Amino acid sequence: xxxxxxxxxxxxxxxxxxxxxxxxxxxxxxxxxxxxxxxxxxxxxxxxxxxxxxxxxxxxxxxxxxxxxxxxxxxxxxxxxxxxxxxxxxxxxxxxxxxxxxxxxxxxxxxxxxxxxxxxxxxxxxxxxxxxxxxxxxxxxxxxxxxxxxxxxxxxxxxxxxxxxxxxxxxxxxxxxxxxxxxxxxxxxxxxxxxxxxxxxxxxxxxxxxxxxxxxxxxxxxxxxxxxxxxxxxxxxxxxxxxxxxxxxxxxxxxxxxxxxxxxxxx
Amino acid sequence: xxxxxxxxxxxxxxxxxxxxxxxxxxxxxxxxxxxxxxxxxxxxxxxxxxxxxxxxxxxxxxxxxxxxxxxxxxxxxxxxxxxxxxxxxxxxxxxxxxxxxxxxxxxxxxxxxxxxxxxxxxxxxxxxxxxxxxxxxxxxxxxxxxxxxxxxxxxxxxxxxxxxxxxxxxxxxxxxxxxxxxxxxxxxxxxxxxxxxxxxxxxxxxxxxxxxxxxxxxxxxxxxxxxxxxxxxxxxxxxxxxxxxxxxxxxxxxxxxxxxxxxxxxxxxxxxxxxxxxxxxxxxxxxxxxxxxxxxxxxxxxxxxxxxxxxxxxxxxxxxxxxxxxxxxxxxxxxxxxxxxxxxxxxxxxxxxxxxxxxxxxxxxxxxxxxxxxxxxxxxxxxxxxxxxxxxxxxxxxxxxxxxxxxxxxxxxxxxxxxxxxxxxxxxxxxxxxxxxxxxxxxxxxxxxxxxxxxxxxxxxxxxxxxxxxxxxxxxxxxxxxxxxxxxxxxxxxxxxxxxxxxxxxxxxxxxxxxxxxxxxxxxxxxxxxxxxxxxxxxxxxxxxxxxxxxxxxxxxxxxxxxxxxxxxxxxxxxxxxxxxxxxxxxxxxxxxxxxxxxxxxxxxxx
Numbered sequence: 001x002x003x004x005x006x007x008x009x010x011x012x013x014x015x016x017x018x019x020x021x022x023x024x025x026x027x028x029x030x031x032x033x034x035x036x037x038x039x040x041x042x043x044x045x046x047x048x049x050x051x052x053x054x055x056x057x058x059x060x061x062x063x064x065x066x067x068x069x070x071x072x073x074x075x076x077x078x079x080x081x082x083x084x085x086x087x088x089x090x091x092x093x094x095x096x097x098x099x100x101x102x103x104x105x106x107x108x109x110x111x112x113x114x115x116x117x118x119x120x121x122x123x124x125x126x127x128x129x130x131x132x133x134x135x136x137x138x139x140x141x142x143x144x145x146x147x148x149x150x151x152x153x154x155x156x157x158x159x160x161x162x163x164x165x166x167x168x169x170x171x172x173x174x175x176x177x178x179x180x181x182x183x184x185x186x187x188x189x190x191x192x193x194x195x196x197x198x199x200x201x202x203x204x205x206x207x208x209x210x211x212x213x214x215x216x217x218x219x220x221x222x223x224x225x226x227x228x229x230x231x232x233x234x235x236x237x238x239x240x241x242x243x244x245x246x247x248x249x250x251x252x253x254x255x256x257x258x259x260x261x262x263x264x265x266x267x
Numbered sequence: 268x269x270x271x272x273x274x275x276x277x278x279x280x281x282x283x284x285x286x287x288x289x290x291x292x293x294x295x296x297x298x299x300x301x302x303x304x305x306x307x308x309x310x311x312x313x314x315x316x317x318x319x320x321x322x323x324x325x326x327x328x329x330x331x332x333x334x335x336x337x338x339x340x341x342x343x344x345x346x347x348x349x350x351x352x353x354x355x356x357x358x359x360x361x362x363x364x365x366x367x368x369x370x371x372x373x374x375x376x377x378x379x380x381x382x383x384x385x386x387x388x389x390x391x392x393x394x395x396x397x398x399x400x401x402x403x404x405x406x407x408x409x410x411x412x413x414x415x416x417x418x419x420x421x422x423x424x425x426x427x428x429x430x431x432x433x434x435x436x437x438x439x440x441x442x443x444x445x446x447x448x449x450x451x452x453x454x455x456x457x458x459x460x461x462x463x464x465x466x467x468x469x470x471x472x473x474x475x476x477x478x479x480x481x482x483x484x485x486x487x488x489x490x491x492x493x494x495x496x497x498x499x500x501x502x503x504x505x506x507x508x509x510x511x512x513x514x515x516x517x518x519x520x521x522x523x524x525x526x527x528x529x530x531x532x533x534x535x536x537x538x539x540x541x542x543x544x545x546x547x548x549x550x551x552x553x554x555x556x557x558x559x560x561x562x563x564x565x566x567x568x569x570x571x572x573x574x575x576x577x578x579x580x581x582x583x584x585x586x587x588x589x590x591x592x593x594x595x596x597x598x599x600x601x602x603x604x605x606x607x608x609x610x611x612x613x614x615x616x617x618x619x620x621x622x623x624x625x626x627x628x629x630x631x632x633x634x635x636x637x638x639x640x641x642x643x644x645x646x647x648x649x650x651x652x653x654x655x656x657x658x659x660x661x662x663x664x665x666x667x668x669x670x671x672x673x674x675x676x677x678x679x680x681x682x683x684x685x686x687x688x689x690x691x692x693x694x695x696x697x698x699x700x701x702x703x704x705x706x707x708x709x710x711x712x713x714x715x716x717x718x719x720x721x722x723x724x725x726x727x728x729x730x731x732x733x734x735x736x737x738x739x740x741x742x743x744x745x746x747x748x749x750x751x752x753x754x755x756x757x758x759x760x761x762x763x764x765x766x767x768x769x770x771x772x773x774x775x776x777x778x779x780x781x782x783x784x785x786x787x788x789x790x791x792x793x794x795x796x797x798x799x800x801x802x803x804x805x806x807x808x809x810x811x812x813x814x815x816x817x818x819x820x821x822x823x824x825x826x827x828x829x830x831x832x833x834x835x836x837x838x839x840x841x842x843x844x845x846x847x848x849x850x851x852x853x854x855x856x857x858x859x860x861x862x863x864x865x866x867x868x869x870x871x872x873x874x
Contacts, residue, residue: 005479006270006349008545015547016491016505020601023492023560048503050496050534050549131340138340141367159584159666161370163505163600164659166666184342195535241300 007191010183011044016163017142017179018048018126022055024167025124025175029056029085031113031267034069035214036199038128039076040188041180043197045126046080055126056083060112062105063088064216072200087116096264102219103257110265117174124167124175127267132184133244136259144176145169152263176267185244186237193230204228213245221247270477271342271349275369277396278378279386283409287378287447288341288352289319291468294454297343298322319448340368345454345469366395366582366669374403374475376468377428377439378447381410381420385427387618394617394633397435398582398670400653403478404432405471406439412446416459434620441471480544480654484508485569486517487647487655489600490562494549501532501549502558504601507654511550511564512541518570519556520563520645526552561602563645571645571655574675575798576609579636579658580649581670582617588628589636589667592786594843596661597638604644607843609790610637635673636660639793641844646675694774698732700871702771704764704796708783708842709805710834711820712812714851714859718805719780721860726776726867733776736763751831757788764792771799776871784833786840801870803863804845809834811852846870 021028030045030053032038045053059073077084089112092104099107117125131138141157143165158166169175180188192199202211209222210233223246227233258266276284292298302322310317322341341352353368369375375396379389396404406428414420425442432439443452444460445468451457453468466474486509490502511517515528531542532549542548550564565571579597583589589608597606611625612635628634647655649671660668695701705722707715719735726733741763742749749755760783767777783789793800812834813821824832831837842848847866849859 009270012505012545012547019491019503019547023601047534047536048547050494050501050532132342157364157367159364159659159669160367161669162657162659164598164666166664168664241298243299 004190004194007187007194010187011047011191013182014041014044014179015048017165017177018045020165020167021124021126021143021177021179022049024165025177027055027120027122028124028126028177029058029116029120029122030126031128032057032059032073032084033128033214034059034065034073034200035128036192036203037130037180037183037188039199040183040191040197041126041128042076042080042082043195044179053080053082056085056120058085058087058116058125060109060116061086061088062108062112062216064105064218066202066214066217068200068202069214072198076198087112090115099260100257103261105216105219106261106266107264109267110261113267114265122174123169124177126177126179128180129178129267130180130183130185130188134258136262137181140176140178140181141166142178142181143167144178146174146176146265151265186234189230189234189237193234203233211247213247215248219248223247269349270479271351272374272472272475272477273351273353273372274472274475275353275372275375275401276378277365277369277375277389277392279380279383279388279392282378282380282383282386282389283447284378285320285322285354286318287376287407287409287445287453287468288354289322290447290450291352291453292322292341292343293319294450295343295345295469297341346473348473350472365392366399366584369395369401370399370669372399372401373478374405374472375401376472377404377406378409379406379424379428381408381414381424384424385431389428390431390620391617391631393431393435393437394615395582397437398580398633400649400671402437403475404437404439405468406432406442407445407447407468408442409445409447411444411451411460412449416444416446416457418460418462421463440474441466443468443471480506481508481652482510482543482545484544484652484654485571486511486564486566487571487652488548488550488564489602489655490558490560490564491601492560493558499530499551500558501551502562502564503547503549504564505547506542506544507600508544508652509566509569510541510543511566514540516567517552517564518567519558520565520570521573521643522557522562523573524554524556525567526554526556526558529553563602565645571647571652572675573643574646575641575643576637576639576676577644577646577672578612578674578676579638579660579670580673581634581636581660581668583614583628583630583632583634583668585662585665585667586630587662587667588626589634592790592840592843593662595638595667597640597644598659598661599644599655599657602644604640604642605844606638606640607790608636609639609794611635612637636668636670637676646672648672648674691772691774695873698774700731700776700873702774702799703776703801703867703871704767704771704792704799705776705778705801705803705867705870706767706783706789706792706796707778707780707803707805708789708845709807710809710812710839711782711832712815712817713805713807714856715780715782715805717856718849718851718859718863719778721856722863722867723778725860725864731776731871732774733778734770735778735780736767736770737780741766753831757785760788760792761795764795767792768796768799771796776867782833782839784837784839786842789842801847801866802842802845803866804842804848805851806841806848807851 089108095104095107129137141160205225205227210225211222227236278284306321408424421444445452487507488504491504494501529551593608597604614623614625614628614632614634616623649656656671709715716737723733723735746759749759770777823829824835833839
């Protein structure tokens with residue numbers, strides 16, 4: 001079977017970005033949500049660095065993930081010899097109470113990330129977001145500077161073209177680095193299938209339901225599905241017109257809830 | 268599966284780019300469930316007619332202002348082909364975002380409003396299309412309903428668009444009459460344009476090809492990093508063009524070292540002894556060559572020429588114009604080089620299409636920049652290898668321009684063509700040393716003439732052929748027609764530089780001692796003298812110079828008797844990176860000349 005030219009191109013570009021990040025930004029860490037995207041990103045890091053992941057891998061933990069997620073995390077961290085760091089997020093009571101309830105879990109992660117950057121001093125954080133997930137993420141840069149308070153200045157982003165990335169940012173600020181920005185949801189699954197990347201089996205249907213997007217158990221709902229192989233998931237995605245994050249309650253709290261979360265520092 | 272066709276949508280603000288995209292998504296049945304209802308609800312709540320552009324303009328701020336703030340991207344599939352649409356904003360401030368989005372495009376659609384016609388942004392975006400090398404273009408004349416689907420009106424606009432593009436060496440493959448809001452000729456052929464028999468927009472897109480990285484061109488890989496794994500050093504990077512195979516002899520530039528490819532390294536990928544353009548790989552070599560980030564790997568045949576100076580065509584992104592003499596950083600992917608702006612050629616305002624003064628280049632102008640590195644660079648040109656001719660210009664940490672290398676220009680070897688039957692090499696062989704122009708710059712009283720004369724004496728005593736040009740011998744004769752107004756001072760230096768260049772051609776070490784306070788004048792001198800030019804900064808501080816005041820000039824300047832006196836009432840632009848700087852404060856003449864002599868002897872040592 002001929003190689004999938006589309007996946008080859010996506011992979012080669014992500015590897016290029018990961019190598020730029022490692023060379024030009026230090027100290028560097030990667031966020032791992034244990035979902036399909038950031039697990040694919042981990043795999044790409046192993047590709048870029050010939051098997052090893054040469055930086056800490058951080059989970060922002062709310063202690064609200066499904067048990068299967070924690071099991072998968074520990075198995076992979078051991079098998080891939082990851083430098084796993086678990087950053088506990090502050091309690092819900094400590095976040096902005098004007099946010100709609102379902103957005104508060106995301107706000108907890110935002111605070112967890114700010115704390116992490118504060119105490120670990122990371123200059124760059126690799127994050128597995130994609131442009132097709134959500135309209136505000138579509139406007140991201142690959143190397144996206146964040147201010148002292150982790151704010152995203154969407155109106156004043158640096159130019160980014162011809163493989164040139166802004167890697168030099170002022171003291172006290174940091175970069176969010178997005179090596180998967182140009183991938184789509186179907187791309188991720190096709191890549192999982194080709195590369196045989198392990199993933200948490202909550203994505204497969206059980207009793208007529210599966211998780212399309214994995215978030216905290218109190219704010220994520222499974223979708224109707226009978227897909228029990230990657231091929232079936234891909235077939236389902238190629239016909240569905242439901243958005244990927246339909247099961248994420250926080251996105252739909254109000255018209256601008258996701259944008260508010262992101263400008264305040266959410267991933 | 269094939270890669271998606273990446274299409275940038277360009278055009279003036281409010282001419283309907285986002286509407287075109289939103290409606291295209293709807294008509295290709297690509298909108299997610301509930302999106303249309305969501306749009307209807309939002310539009311109703313705001314009391315406006317249904318706005319297709321809301322599909323893309325998802326940010327709250329954009330809905331409020333009804334302009335697209337940043338580049339964004341949406342995907343759809345049509346007849347088994349995937350498309351990625353890049354929405355490029357038309358609002359004036361956001362051109363750099365547009366560049367960020369459109370730089371990856373395979374093709375572009377230029378949207379023109381039927382009522383307003385070609386706008387400022389239409390022209391600017393057409394220039395960007397040229398700069399980005401976008402050759403697959405379609406023009407959509409939008410809002411045709413507003414002119415009653417009038418054929419003659421459409422033909423006039425189509426001709427305007429054709430003329431604009433032709434002026435840039437571009438040609439649209441299709442010019443399509445559309446009403447994006449109603450979907451005319453986007454996906455469905457319109458009954459309202461019976462006179463039009465060209466393609467619909469989707470048919471025009473379908474005819475465009477994916478532009479893959481050029482596998483059949485000469486090999487170029489710019490090294491991103493070097494990893495040590497086990498006993499091997501692995502140079503990693505992405506092949507930008509051509510192909511490389513195990514066993515190939517390659518050359519590392521700029522060092523020029525040859526090496527043989529020992530392995531092509533990938534992780535968890537099919538083993539292949541060859542890699543082609545587009546792949547991110549690792550390379551190890553049999554020989555223990557030194558390789559580092561920024562090196563270019565090529566085959567010895569088909570390697571790019573190495574040179575210091577080149578002319579770039581640049582889209583200028585900064586509000587602060589380029590200044591002759593300033594230093595910028597040119598980035599060719601991971602290859603980075605400090606370059607001096609040696610000159611500004613033609614500059615064009617991309618909205619009015621008028622030539623503008625090169626001394627005050629406005630933001631978003633397109634201009635020719637002569638750039639000069641301190642080390643040799645491997646240089647491909649737009650004509651020879653477009654992908655690797657592209658560069659991004661940085662000032663400190665800001666991106667100030669993007670463009671391509673248009674031509675490589677070596678001045679030193681061809682500046683003084685002449686019919687001499689005695690070559691310069693022969694003259695230098697007789698003298699036993701090479702010639703040079705030692706250009707001493709510094710404040711009045713810094714010690715230039717004193718050091719120049721002492722250096723000339725010491726060089727002569729050691730068998731070197733050297734001669735000093737200074738104010739006394741130049742202004743007494745050659746330049747006695749010149750005064751001290753700024754224009755005269757520049758002309759004075761221009762002539763000095765030309766004389767110094769001729770002395771160097773004659774095999775002599777020319778020692779030039781002039782204040783030469785302006786970087787631009789010194790730059791012109793550098794150009795006149797080519798690689799012979801050595802900038803020597805006599806960096807004595809102004810307090811020391813004023814305390815010396817051997818000619819009493821500082822006292823007179825302070826008293827207001829001399830206008831525009833450098834260091835007192837006129838600026839001195841210190842060299843950014845001189846070949847050598849000499850601080851004279853608290854040091855003897857001999858000490859300083861010793862230091863100079865070491866430098867000069869090395870600079871003029873025979874090859």
